[in-house]
Amino acid sequence: MTHALFATRLIRSPLAHDRDAAADIAASFADMPPEVAGLLGAVAGCSPYLKGLMGREGDWLRAALAQSPEEAMALVLAEPQTAEGAETLGIALRRAKRRAALLAALCDCGGVWGLEEVTGALTRLADLAVDLAIRGFVAEEIRRGKLPGAVPEDAATGAGMVALAMGKMGAGELNYSSDIDLVCLFDETRYGDLAGEARTAFIRVTRKMAALLSDITAEGYVFRTDLRLRPDAAVTPVCLSMGAAESYYESVGRTWERAAYIKARPCGGDLAAGERFLRALTPFVWRKHLDFAAIQDAHDMRLRIREHRQLNRPLTVEGHNMKLGQGGIREIEFFTQTRQLIAGGRDPDLRERTTVGGLAALAAKGWIPGEVAEELTTLYRAHREVEHRLQMVGDAQTHDMPVTAEGVARIAAFCGEAEGAFRARLLDRLARVDALTEGFFAPGEVEALPELSDTARGIVEGWSHYPALRSERAQAIFRRLRPTLLKRLMRAANPDEALVALDGFLAGLPAGVQLFALFEANPALIDLIIDVAATSPMLARYLARNAGVLDGVIGGSFFAPWPGVGPLVATLTQAMAEVGDYEKKLDAARRVMKEWHFRVGVHHLRGLVDAFEAGKHYADLAEAVIAALWPVVCAEFTRKHGPLPGRGAAVLGMGSLGAARLNAGSDLDLIVIYDAAGVEMSEGPRPLAARPYYARLTQALVTALTAPMAEGRLYEVDMRLRPSGRQGPVATSIQSFTSYQENEAWTWEHLALTRARPLAGAGEIMAEVEEFRRRLLPVKGKGAQVRGEVAQMRARLKAAKPARGAWEAKNGPGRMMDIELVAQMAALLVGSPLRGVERQIEAGRKGGILSDSDASTLLSAYRVMWRLQAGTRLITEDVLEPAKLGEGACAFLLRETGAARAEELGRSLEAAALAADAVIGACVGAGERDGETDDAAG
Known part of the structure; x- marks a missing residue:
């Protein structure tokens, strides 16, 4: 791609704060185009640091600005890649950092690059530095024989070691003088019993890498490196095994660590191993249910940061922390990441690393209004620009506005504004960010309870003893929620009856934090709960055991038209494909099925569909579950016993399922028909004869449907309508089935056959069974x-x-x-x-x-x-x-x-x-x- 020259793309310039410094630099570069020399002077007049770089790198700068900045940056990044040895690499990286910093600053101040291009260029340099350092020091460990079994070629992928870029580096959003947050891990499975020896070597690599990047020499430094985001940093080594890290996150990982991993990205070493680790961490970061409790965690974190940094003072320009202070950058990031954590487990489209991208994804999926996303994006860009100017002044990792009027005037000039206008606009932006984000985080005040009868008061007082209110956190949320619950109960046709029903619902809840946080964030759900509890105690009990189904209510499509079997199969199939092992797939199917089952019940209860529509919807859902689950069951069975012998099998729905009309409590009448086509044994790790193969495959399907798991069970299954009922095999060959129906079946079995319907399995067998059914019924009806x-x-x-x-x-x-x-x-x-x-x-x-x-x-x-x-x-x-x-x-x-x-x-x-x-x-x-x-x- 061809890019225009630097000079032709200038659209803005700072105002020179130090006019003497500006004139000095402008004169030094008088041989360059006037608009370029003017920009250099204005930048130098605001930043002593950049003025110094211009003097040190003058010859390089002239050549760089005579071409496109993209070409210049590519050359900057290319040079360190030819360096040999740690000392040479350190010098080359420091030179690259000086030049990248200078070029990015000029592109930023001149409007040549936007925010993403500036931060992206800085991040690419950081990635390169980390990767080159890891590969170089790993190669050294291999030469010294310190990595068991590793050969020189392994250095190219870090011999199983990876650095994960966290925070702004992970998102490609490095600020101008940012440090880099890294988590260093290694794949212990490559080293077996010698993993301990390998860990010692990788710890050395990590320490040497951090020193190479962070140490200040005569050439400067590359990036300050922070390794404290690793699991339990106070007691763990600087590089630890992926297994140990995964175990930590699964057992004691906290919400702030989940938020950190939204942006995590492999940046150096074994990138493939890093991607595998992040995939394994998906259930920790992205919860399967909507996670509104994360709002309280984020709010508490914000308050702790403000208290620790003493940032709870009135909003002023002097000394204001642009990152952590009121209305600052972190508020926008928290707002975005917390909403991503709430819903990203259900919608992978929300798992966007960048802040701007995350806001756009949330708006596209209806989690925030589009105009809010646009405004926060504009505010975020403006905040980041001020942050960059603060850091460009002296290459300091600071986010604080100057504490003097003179300092503020310098930053205003660096942003190209008069001091008064800059102050007013900055305060407006901070206040606007605060207004847009504070209401999302800050919990409401506890309202007074409405007047209650003695009986009602006794019921309400008993709530404190329920399992869902055991924790202090649940109690705190519920205290805020309780007045709203009781006020809305008063609107029910019979408030006392509704209260008793709600009491039953609360009594059945095993835990409350997530659900109460969900209600607090979505008050409309309270009306639904009261409606359900007052009308259908059974559905309320179901809801108490399966509160996760409420996720679907606020997912955006709960009240959309019924999708039909095909889209349901696709939804179930995708949910199962997103998880690894077989049991997790079965749980995923249960989770999806329960949400849709609950949806049908609510639609029926509220009169959105009648009994006949609901009956069809329940039947569609059951058919979709079987159609989506059958291939998964077959794949697992095939893994153990080999592919299905012969032509495979078909699953038939009988009774009400065959007639496509079920109710909320229906079980499923099924039979399985197979054709081994003369194949006597399966071919697999544990081969089976054809008849027991299909019998056990059928039992596997029944178990997949009926087994109580973490997410409950799918359906009860009845297979008594198979040939010979309980006495017959659970799976029937097509030859036995047709022969039995023609010669031995009772009239009641022919009656049952009038409602038989193929649902899943081998298409040829499904077609043959249906064709046989249609041919047999006229004969047997005579x-x-x-x-x-x-x-x-x-x-x-x-x-x-x-x-x-x-x-x-x-x-x-x-x-x-x-x-x-x-x-x-x-x-x-x-x-x-x-x-x-x-x-x-x-x-x-x-x-x-x-x-x-x-x-x-x-x-x-x-x-x-x-x-x-x-x-x-x-x-x-x-x-x-x-x-x-x-x-x-x-x-x-x-x-x-x-x-x-x-x-x-x-x-x-x-x-x-x-x-x-x-x-x-x-x-x-x-x-x-x-x-x-x-x-x-x-």
């Missing part, structure tokens, strides 16, 4: 015994599963299971491949099995029964007792079923069940008589 066997099944169901209460929707004559049974019978009799209840009844009507009026009666009854059943399962796992329902739950069920009052719902249920029972009895009863006639005739 049997004269179908109605009679259905009648017998109905009688057994009536005896085994009677209605359990006035609002029973599922069991009993004329209720949901009864209607589903006759719908399946109708589909079988007419040979229809349709799976849903409504479609099967319609197929029966078209096929003459049901009259128009009978079909209408069954559909009307089924619809009210399903609405009630879906609503019931969202409210309770137990028998629904109308008299014990809370007002919120009762109102929800009435709204769902369209009844005005509870008594009306009870009457309409009974009438619908009686009408449906009469239709079903007539339809199935005719079959009984036909069967008896056929038997007698035989």
